Amino acid sequence: MKSTAMIDDVMRIKELKEKARDFVAERDWDKYHHPKELAISMAIEVAELLEIFQWDEKADIQDIKNDEETMSKIKEEVADIMMYILCFSNQLDLDLSEAVLAKLEKNRRKYDKNAVLKTGAYRKDKL
Amino acid sequence: MKSTAMIDDVMRIKELKEKARDFVAERDWDKYHHPKELAISMAIEVAELLEIFQWDEKADIQDIKNDEETMSKIKEEVADIMMYILCFSNQLDLDLSEAVLAKLEKNRRKYDKNAVLKTGAYRKDKL
Amino acid sequence: MKSTAMIDDVMRIKELKEKARDFVAERDWDKYHHPKELAISMAIEVAELLEIFQWDEKADIQDIKNDEETMSKIKEEVADIMMYILCFSNQLDLDLSEAVLAKLEKNRRKYDKNAVLKTGAYRKDKL
Amino acid sequence: MKSTAMIDDVMRIKELKEKARDFVAERDWDKYHHPKELAISMAIEVAELLEIFQWDEKADIQDIKNDEETMSKIKEEVADIMMYILCFSNQLDLDLSEAVLAKLEKNRRKYDKNAVLKTGAYRKDKL
Secondary structure, three states, rough: OEEEEEEEHHEEEEHHHHHHHHHHHOOOHHHHHHHHHHHEEEEEEHHHHHHHHOOOOOOOOHHHOOOHHHHHHHHHHHHHHHHHHHHHHHOOOOEEEEEEHHHHHHHHHHHHHHHHHHHOOOOOOOO | OOOOHHHOOEEEEHHHHHHHHHHHHHOOOOHOOOHHHHHHHHHHHHHHHHHHHHHOOOOOOOHHHHHHHHHHHHHHHHHHHHHHHHHHHHHHHOOOHHHHHHHHHHHHHHHHHHHHHHOOOOOOOOO | OOOOOOOOHHHEEEHHHHHHHHHHHHHOOOHHHHHHHHHHHHHHHHHHHHHHHOOOEEEEEEEHHHHHHHHHHHHHHHHHHHHHHHHHHHOOOOEEEEHHHHHHHHHHHHHHHHHHHHOOOOOOOOO | OOOOOHHHHOOOHHHHHHHHHHHHHHHOOOOHOOOOHHHHHHHHHHHHHHHHHHOOOOHHHHHHOOOOOHHHHHHHHHHHHHHHHHHHHHHOOOHHHHHHHHHHHHHHOOOOOHHHHOOOOOOOOOO
């Protein structure tokens, strides 16, 4: 279990959204950020993340974590996806935390934990 | 400008990661969450978000925000993507905030704001 | 309407499948070509095609056709996607033509042409 | 090795393109088929194909072929992707066969078969 301090320990979603908003506003790039374009850009960035794992058998997770070059590429792609999610949320005044909490609640009902543990079931009906 | 209070105003990334971690652990689903599988799942969920905008001319953003049914679908899909990013970060002990801040810093240098404003340039080299 | 001769005028799907099969067999690469991996690779290549159109307003189609550099990139990405579809079909002994004809027949019933022309309807339920 | 007769044995690409063109023209749907939209639709359909393999360990290929229900879903999704490639090629007067042959030639030079066989190398630089 990881115990090292992270910026995630203190960073609020709102602050990340503001940083994304400022970066875009300073360049007058809001006009490009229609939600449809941002969804397209998410798809492109997720494919770049997926490319890191293309053709690979599933490597041991500890080995991935120890591979600095791979981790560096992974961080870049995850940051790109996250930036587009933040920009997307800014454009639509979307409360990311609320959306996640609502989905978690829905999934708690859909995948009752006792039933899941008893049957060993997984969703083939996505998270 | 939106002034309504959001859960994003107070929610720290760490807390969202913990909620995702608990949901997965309670169901003993960690074993399914190899980063490669989570990247595949992100790609599938982003495509579902993109599908909401498929074939559409770019609608006025205010109209999208006023369309409750569309916003409800958007929130579900964004939540799914976000959940997989949180799970992915948990698996690799990845500091999301640090990754975003590093990428923002890199992009600040790549797209100097004064140069961008003077030329009206955009990146065709992604965010 | 295009009247220039194309290789598509004479090429049978079977021949393209054989060329893909030979290329792979000569390199002993069959072992990498699990359908799941090929589907991942399709997703990556489609994202590269989509990237060519990222951020762009929809350009006039004639202008795209006249832009040699863009057309050259488009052809490369479409060829990559097509290669993976051929390899995928080879792995699963899938009759591509039969699959397309069956889907067309299904869609002819789903989208009756007279009803469509009368109402001007489009599918928001995909092709 | 499959010896059963297939429609692919006799179907020329041109014929499939014409069938796709007729289906679209009969419904006056050409106006929706900007290449950017068709690339978006390819991304959505490829994700639906990928979803069939989501979370799965790589099943034995023979088992997949013997699983009628899965094969039926696979054929539908592959047909959807193929239809969009045909429509995309129609819009841009693109010679699919020429694009594939050119890419194969390029890859033959990039991945010399003797070098590949001697080293057991694979591309981590895509097909």
